[in-house]
Amino acid sequence: MSEADSEVKTAGSAQEGAERASSNGVLLAAVCAVWMATMLWSARATITGRTAAEMEVTSTAYALPGAVSASLVAGAAVALAVLAFLTRSGRGGSVTVRFAVAIGTGLCVGALGAVSIITINTAGWLYSVVGGTVAAAATIGGALACLRYPRVTAAACWGAVTVFVVGVVLSSQQDWVLPALGSGDTVESQAGAAGWFTFVQSVLAGLAGALVAYRALRHARRRTGTDVGWPLYALAGAGPGLLLMICEALTRTAGSRVLELAGKVSELELTVQQMLNGSRLNSVLIVTFVGAFTAIIAVGRTMGTAAPADDAAASGDDDPQG
Template identity: 40%
Template sequence: MTKQPGRVPAAESDEPVVDPAIPSGRSMPAPGAAALALLALGWLAAMLWSTREAIASSAAGVTAISLSAFALPGVISAALVAGAAVALAFGNLLFRRYGDGVTLRFVGAIGAGMVVGLAAALAINLTYFDTSTTNVIAGTTAAAAIIGGAVAGARTAPAVGAVTAAALGTLVFVVAFSRARDPLFDLFGAGDSQESLVNAAKWVSRTESLVAGVLAGLLAFGYLSWARRRAVRRDPDAPALRWPAYLLAGAGPGLLLLLAEVIIRIGGRSLLDLAGALSEADAVAQTSLGTSRVDNGIWVLFVGALTALIAFGRTLGPARSDDEPVAADDSPAPDTDHQPDPADADPAEADRAR
């Protein structure tokens, strides 16, 4: 076959194929947001159901008020994470359809959080007993979900997804850790005296916060690493997240716990005051639990941030110093200085060669 003039033979391109469903831009969607939203909604439903069962199993009156106050932090934290997860999934849909619009993403995130909050409040009002605490729980839960949706409206979706996934894992761990409290109390020397019980409780709480912080940091780092690998497969020119994103993702679960505490103390203040007014012991218990939640959030914040940053640092290679010489080619260069001049060659040899 002859080559036609002006025709260039077709060559296969070595460039990877970019997913056409994802618009080109600086930001990328959060991977696994739909599954994360389903898990967060399931956790919120479990918290609402367990709170309802605890209140329903108690006698009406002071016991229901006390149990509602004890269960409120778990419900608010779950609503905050669920609102963020659903808003993140909805933001991915908007990103794929309309591109990277900051205003549209933020408005859609708030709307998604509002839907979660209103659905949770409606479920509480329909399934809980009609008590003085029902409206407080419903309103505070709705507010937490809306605030969680607003948090998910941030531009860096993978970092928000890492915070949400790590926060959900931390909440599940805290509930699962309750089964290990009794053995740890014995391990830390809890006895019959009040002082030994207080010291053991302090060490158990610190152990829980430390392990939860390490878990939060590892989950955040793992999610961002997974998001980075997916982004590179789709678009090799996708920008890589720098260390501040990993630092924020590791600290995010602790920040969400502290944010949940602020929501509890503002939206659920009437319920907490009502529970604290039942008796002096209840007042001391509510104060102690509030302080413990704040301490736990601070521990998770700093330990999670440090863990994620250390994990990210271990993935970095050693930096090359400016004074380090560049490796040269080991193959010997042709020596042009000692090549014989044709004019100096033996005439007889030259004639024989001709």
Template identity: 40%
Template sequence: MSNQPGSSTAAEPDQPEAAPVEVPDQAEAVPAGAAERPAYAPGALVLALVAAGWLAAMLWSTRAAITSAAAGVTAISLSAYALPGVITAALVAGAAVALATTNRIGRATLRFLAAVGTGLLVGLAAAVAINLTYADNATTNTIAGTTAAAAIIGGAMAGARNARVVGALATATLAAQVFVVLFSRARDPLSDLFGAGDTQQSMLDAAKWVSRTESLLAGLVAGLVAFGYLAWARRRAARRDGVAPDGSGSEPELSQLRWPAYLVAGAGAGLLLLLTEVIIRVGGHGLLDLAAALSEADQVAQTALGTSRIDNAIWLLFVGALTALIAFGRTLGPRPTVDEDEDEPAED
């Protein structure tokens, strides 16, 4: 083409070719090997030891209660009363021990199978210990069977994709159960505070308020512990994946946790209590029926205890979930704002 004056190309200067813009590969933002590493739960070994010790303590206290000389014919009632605590402890122990065993396994199928197998071993060990140390009767067989089933179910939970959520759930449930045991010393003073008197109605009303107070405080404990565990796990994962302490650098997806993780972890203690109730109604209904058949008072007591356990689980679920979400929300910073000057095109 001609560049002479008057031609159409004379007014158009030669435009240099734009250099191609290199788009960084998103995979390069993740450190080498981070994609292959499973999002493991920190402190799983310590959690497994504490959970196993808690299960052993619950089994020992139950045995001491039902074999004491003062128990007599009330051993069935005491067994039915202690069964929920044993099952919850077995759920947590199965999940915690399986989590410690499968913490470094990356393949989902292998991880799930190993978790179920570990839960089975924990359940068999607990059942054998119960049969060897408890009296040989139908009540003992019921406790052993439901404990083994709970440990297997807990082990299966540890095979979930996000191990950190399972670790937070187990830690929060264990903390809530320990709090409930410690809170038992304050029940009598609180009953007097809530107006428990000589009448049966006043005692029932006071017991209801004491139970709600216990569930509310246990939910707060579970939610805060779940949030604290997930926040600690997130910091550990961020340091392992190469994020600077000042927050600079891109945080890989493995170390990120969204709000549903905190919701499930906070509600986990209540969910496990509801799962405990399902296991009791399915595997331990024979023991509950025996306890309710002792007398009319025992029947009323078993019905009231079942209703109270469900109410406490629901309170614990919602309070724990709400507490964890609020704590997580307070860690979120403001959304980045774009200056208006940057949006306006530059004037010639």
């Protein structure tokens, strides 16, 4: 190996190490783990609280998307924390080793989550499907932790947590929000208000998630003295929506049998499931595009206004290596 190649490799390793070290997020891992545990506990409590088998099925279908989303983000966040710990301790190893560690971490997180669902009833296939989907989501999340820019993945995870919080807060205020959006005594007005509520919630969630992701990247910049290019800010802003898109794909594939079984309970339930599927997809798309647009505006406003010291620290912004 020539001296020039050695220098390039050394510089690349140093940059890679700084990138991984900046993604250390024990707090993020703890928050996401609590989110996942809360969603799974809520799902289990709701399902076991039903006496009729039909109600158990529909409750499981309603709880599936939320459990999958929380599991995927938790798998990514915990894997990021484990990889950062290994890097700081000098045991990061090769790319293959890190990938194996991240996948294994996500699988362990998913297995713990799956147990809480499967043990509801080990005799049937319904909860095995839900548990398997949860485990798959967390494992995929672990794989996402191995992407080239862990700080972007971490920022997207923070944004996803924010999207969840916004959803919870707005849902708790539906009693006055829906009438403000035109909900009345007629079915048409209630349906119209529900549609506007979903739209407003998605826009606000995408906006808040993107701003939090942007601040997370700025915090990483201050810690490490290096920055990423503006396209990665856009990716981080869209990240919560992209994570939810993966979750929606998992829900409709790995968990499709659960949704199909819920739709067979009654014609009304079939209609409800179809409406929920469409509503979730529209919401994910809005969160994604609003998030990307918001992040681009946020980082665009700072271009050319940074202090000289910050400009020197971020001199690699235009470098395709980030």
